[in-house]
Amino acid sequence: MNKKYKCAIIGYGYMGEIRHKVIDELEYAEISIICETDPIKINRVHDVKVVADYVEVLESDVDVVFVCTPNHLIPELTMKCLQKGKHVFAEKPPGRTLDDIQSMIDVEKKNPASKLMFGFNHRFHPGMMRAKSIVDSASMGRIIALRGLYGKSGGNNFKKSWRNDINISGGGILLDQGIHMLDLFNYFLGGFNSVKSFLSNFQWNFDVEDNAVVVLKNEDGQVAMLHSSATFWKHMFQLDIILEYGYLKLEGLLSKTGSYGRETLIIGRRQFEDESEAVGNPSEETIYFDKDLSWDLEIKQFFDCIIKNKPVIECNSEDAYNAMKLVELSYQNSDFSTYQKEKI
Amino acid sequence: MERAIVHNDLKKEKIQPPLLMEKYFKLLKADIKFFFQKDLLFEVLCPVTGEKEVSKKFSKMGMQYNVSLNHANIYLSPRPSIQKLKEFYIQSEARKYWLSEIWPETKDIRKEKIILPQLYWAQGFISQYFQNQEITMAEYYPNHWGYKDIAKEVFHQAKYLLVEPLFDPENSNVLSNSLNIYEKVSKGSLDAVFLFEALDRITDPIELLNKASESLKPGGLCFITSLLSSGFEVQILGENSEIFVPPERMNILSFEGMNELIASVGNFEIIEYSTPGVFDIPNVLDSLNGLENYSFFRYIFNIRQDSEIINSFQDYLQMNRLGTFARLTLRKKVLNSN
Numbered sequence: 001m002n003k004k005y006k007c008a009i010i011g012y013g014y015m016g017e018i019r020h021k022v023i024d025e026l027e028y029a030e031i032s033i034i035c036e037t038d039p040i041k042i043n044r045v046h047d048v049k050v051v052a053d054y055v056e057v058l059e060s061d062v063d064v065v066f067v068c069t070p071n072h073l074i075p076e077l078t079m080k081c082l083q084k085g086k087h088v089f090a091e092k093p094p095g096r097t098l099d100d101i102q103s104m105i106d107v108e109k110k111n112p113a114s115k116l117m118f119g120f121n122h123r124f125h126p127g128m129m130r131a132k133s134i135v136d137s138a139s140m141g142r143i144i145a146l147r148g149l150y151g152k153s154g155g156n157n158f159k160k161s162w163r164n165d166i167n168i169s170g171g172g173i174l175l176d177q178g179i180h181m182l183d184l185f186n187y188f189l190g191g192f193n194s195v196k197s198f199l200s201n202f203q204w205n206f207d208v209e210d211n212a213v214v215v216l217k218n219e220d221g222q223v224a225m226l227h228s229s230a231t232f233w234k235h236m237f238q239l240d241i242i243l244e245y246g247y248l249k250l251e252g253l254l255s256k257t258g259s260y261g262r263e264t265l266i267i268g269r270r271q272f273e274d275e276s277e278a279v280g281n282p283s284e285e286t287i288y289f290d291k292d293l294s295w296d297l298e299i300k301q302f303f304d305c306i307i308k309n310k311p312v313i314e315c316n317s318e319d320a321y322n323a324m325k326l327v328e329l330s331y332q333n334s335d336f337s338t339y340q341k342e343k344i
Numbered sequence: 345m346e347r348a349i350v351h352n353d354l355k356k357e358k359i360q361p362p363l364l365m366e367k368y369f370k371l372l373k374a375d376i377k378f379f380f381q382k383d384l385l386f387e388v389l390c391p392v393t394g395e396k397e398v399s400k401k402f403s404k405m406g407m408q409y410n411v412s413l414n415h416a417n418i419y420l421s422p423r424p425s426i427q428k429l430k431e432f433y434i435q436s437e438a439r440k441y442w443l444s445e446i447w448p449e450t451k452d453i454r455k456e457k458i459i460l461p462q463l464y465w466a467q468g469f470i471s472q473y474f475q476n477q478e479i480t481m482a483e484y485y486p487n488h489w490g491y492k493d494i495a496k497e498v499f500h501q502a503k504y505l506l507v508e509p510l511f512d513p514e515n516s517n518v519l520s521n522s523l524n525i526y527e528k529v530s531k532g533s534l535d536a537v538f539l540f541e542a543l544d545r546i547t548d549p550i551e552l553l554n555k556a557s558e559s560l561k562p563g564g565l566c567f568i569t570s571l572l573s574s575g576f577e578v579q580i581l582g583e584n585s586e587i588f589v590p591p592e593r594m595n596i597l598s599f600e601g602m603n604e605l606i607a608s609v610g611n612f613e614i615i616e617y618s619t620p621g622v623f624d625i626p627n628v629l630d631s632l633n634g635l636e637n638y639s640f641f642r643y644i645f646n647i648r649q650d651s652e653i654i655n656s657f658q659d660y661l662q663m664n665r666l667g668t669f670a671r672l673t674l675r676k677k678v679l680n681s682n
Contacts, residue, residue: 126346133472139464139498267468285461285620286349288663 005029005306008062010054010077011069012036012045015091015119018256019066022299029064029303033057058084064306067091071175072168075100078116079107087115087306089299093179094118094320096170098328105317117302117312118320120183122253124294124301127265128184130287131241131248134267135188141244143188143222148181149238151229154204158230164206172208174199175327178228183315183323184239185216185224191322192216192224195329199336203231214330235259246270246282254292263289348671349662350620354457356627359450368446369405369589371438376405376590379432385422391549391595392417392605402583407590409583411573417601418573420594426547429591433487433510443511447488455494462540462671463491463498466567469615469673470499470536473565477501479535482526484508484556485542487592489516489523505529507559510545529559536565543570543605545592553609557676566612566674574598575668576624576661580638581631587668599665602672612674618662621669625658 007023009016012034023029034045035054042050051057057065058080065081067074067090075095081088082104094101108116122128134140151173154161162168163176185192194217199209210230217223237260241248246269252261267285298315305312389396390412397413410421424432433439447454470479482505483491489511495504505524513523537556543549556566571587572578573596578585587593597605599619606612629645632638644653661667 129472130468134468137467137471137477139467283351283353285351285465287616288347288349290345290347 003028003307005064005303006032006060006062007064007066008033008035008057008060009066009068010035010057011067011073012038012041013068016041016066016068017044018295019068019089019299022295023066025296026299026303028307032062033060054080057081058086063087064089064303070162070168071096071170075104078104082107082111082114082116085111085114087302089117089119089302091119092183092320092323093170093175093327094317094324096175098321098324100170101317101321101324105321108317115302115305115312116317117298117305118315118317119298120180120315120319120323121294121298122180122184123187123314124297125253125263126289126291126293127250127252127263127287128239130265130289131239131250132187134248135241135243140246140248140269143241143243145222145240145242146185146188146224147238147240147242148185148224148226149229149232149236150177150181150226151232152177152235153233154230159204164204164208166207169208171327171331172199172201172206172210172212173230174209174212174214174228174330178212178214178226179323179327181226181228181239182214182326183319185226186319186322186326188241189218189222189224192218192326194218195326195333197330197334199330199334201336209336212330212334214326216326235261237261244270254289254294263292265289345614346616346618346673347663347665348616348618348620349659350461350618350622352457352461352620352622354453354622356623358453359458361446361449364446364449368438368441371436371441372589373405375432375436375438376407379428379436380407380424380591382422384428385424388419388421388423390414390417391419391547392597392601392608402588404583404588405590409588409590412601415598415601415604416573417598418578418588418596420590423547423594424591429545429547429594430508430510432591434512439487439511440515443488443515447490448517451490454490459490459494460498462567462569463495465671466536466538466565466673467498469565469567470502473563473675474535479503480505480533481536481538482507482529482534482559483538483540483542484552485510485546486540487511487545489513489518491538491540492523493518505534528555531558532561534559534564535561536567539566539568539570541569541571541592543568543595543597545594547594549595549597549605550608553605553612557609557611560676562676562678564676566672566676568670568672568674570602570670570672571596571668572599572602572619572670574600574666575619575621575670576666577627577668580628580641581635584631584634585668586627599670602670606672606674611677613677614672615675616673617665617670618672619665619667619670620662621667622658624661624668625654 064087067077078090197214199212204210212228214226237253239250249266252263254263265287268282271282398410399413400411478501480503484507487510546552
């Protein structure tokens with residue numbers, strides 16, 4: 001492996017910085033251009049060429065582009081990079097609408113030499129990987145149901161954040177954060193054909209939802225439920241996987257600040273067949289994880305596809321489309337979408 | 345490095361029925377006298393640090409334990425050669441009694457509470473790290489066939505080998521030709537290795553871990569269970585702890601000693617290091633009244649008698665890797681990987 005891949009980052013916010021750190025650790029890749037216009041963010045860049053116009057990235061000799069911009073810019077930038085023969089890693093959500101991701105897929109198909117991956121890094125969290133491996137081993141039987149809670153409390157600039165401007169973000173907490181959980185639902189159950197939802201902006205009265213409750217069911221009768229919220233008043237991540245012979249409970253997420261709590265996986269095995277004798281409190285095993293390799297693993301997997309010219313299997317455009325489809329159906333099936341359309 | 349807290353309602357008397365154990369220990373004492381005569385034993389240095397200095401010595405069933413100055417590893421010295429140890433495991437009346445009486449009597453509860461949970465523990469990692477489940481795994485120095493026999497219920501597509509078993513296959517209750525017994529395995533041929541208390545019972549733990557490492561493919565997994573001298577029970581009860589049963593407990597390393605053992609082999613990454621045992625408090629409770637200077641524990645365990653305190657204390661020990669029973673998952677490093 002002699003080639004060193006030249007990379008660019010468009011958008012040097014929170015995610016851009018994370019991607020930069022990960023790439024700096026790789027022997028086979030380096031950041032050669034960063035595209036950013038905000039002087040405060042530019043000040044955080046050292047020893048890398050900074051440009052203000054993304055066209056300079058398109059015209060450069062970089063092999064790989066990381067699109068880390070707000071949602072409304074992701075589709076156009078991704079498509080232009082693909083058309084220029086660049087490999088693209090784009091943050092989630094994949095644009096603002098299902099049409100956005102469909103447009104990106106259309107361009108991807110016309111440029112098959114370029115790899116395209118999306119940043120659904122939750123699949124690579126250590127607790128999630130262990131849970132998936134336990135589910136895949138079939139030792140606890142088939143999944144009956146999934147239950148997810150994912151939410152946060154607004155920060156200092158919450159009211160001014162672009163995430164709450166529907167023209168930039170395309171949606172609220174469901175599109176911003178809940179999409180991760182919907183992607184995980186798809187990851188574990190492979191898709192849904194029925195989606196019911198309630199969305200509300202009860203607390204903040206923004207143009208975008210601050211709470212979303214989504215209930216899903218697939219053709220096999222497996223069900224899932226998500227509460228995505230910007231008003232939990234604490235950062236919270238929880239995914240319960242209910243199986244035939246027990247349950248898995250993922251709580252907390254390893255993160256830079258640790259604000260989602262310790263990442264744990266609780267494994268409980270069903271003990272009783274006869275409900276009348278059930279104590280309902282089986283012995284549990286709780287695994288504590290202390291190293292978040294999710295950012296590294298997803299980027300390494302992306303480069304592995306580039307280097308070995310393999311198709312992107314995980315977090316590819318199809319996964320992004322499927323997650324986006326659940327978001328879109330959730331918006332369509334709630335009266336909140338009409339309210340939003342009137343605001344745009 | 346991961347750690348786990350395990351809640352398990354396992355009771356010691358269920359896996360070690362007192363009447364059967366009484367007879368077992370009686371036979372064991374006689375066997376030790378017969379098989380391990382003093383002139384056939386060898387003085388050894390600490391099997392991990394190689395140091396000569398000891399902080400303490402004590403005797404159990406006629407054999408001597410040393411406590412190393414650094415790390416407080418506890419080890420039998422003098423000890424038998426590996427050949428003599430194998431002779432003991434195959435021929436001793438105590439081991440025959442354990443396999444013919446205690447194992448059948450306790451098999452079901454051991455299967456449900458110990459063996460299956462440990463195999464499921466390994467399965468979680470194996471399923472994560474290997475796409476193909478048709479893997480080859482080996483258990484080194486098993487002193488019974490229970491794990492091998494039950495593993496087929498968990499690892500349907502895997503090949504499970506026994507390497508240098510410390511029991512006579514002809515006396516097992518499974519067909520000996522189905523045991524897949526090997527004297528040694530070729531280098532780089534295994535996906536997973538099990539050392540179920542094997543480091544505790546073997547004469548040279550560094551040699552064993554090196555063997556395990558050599559036999560694994562890059563990225564292969566090594567699952568270890570072991571007792572630790574740094575655990576609560578040993579720290580409180582000292583030599584009065586019932587875990588000191590020679591020769592089965594040949595090496596009882598501390599938390600730090602285990603780390604040094606793994607570091608000495610050099611090519612393993614520790615993925616999980618937990619002390620998920622549940623016997624520390626019950627074992628200490630059994631002996632607490634005979635101890636001086638432990639009024640605090642007598643108060644919280646005997647006077648308060650609050651199950652919440654006991655449970656949370658056990659959780660505390662597990663959470664902070666202060667329990668006596670340990671489990672570890674190691675992964676053989678893959679060279680030149682990013």
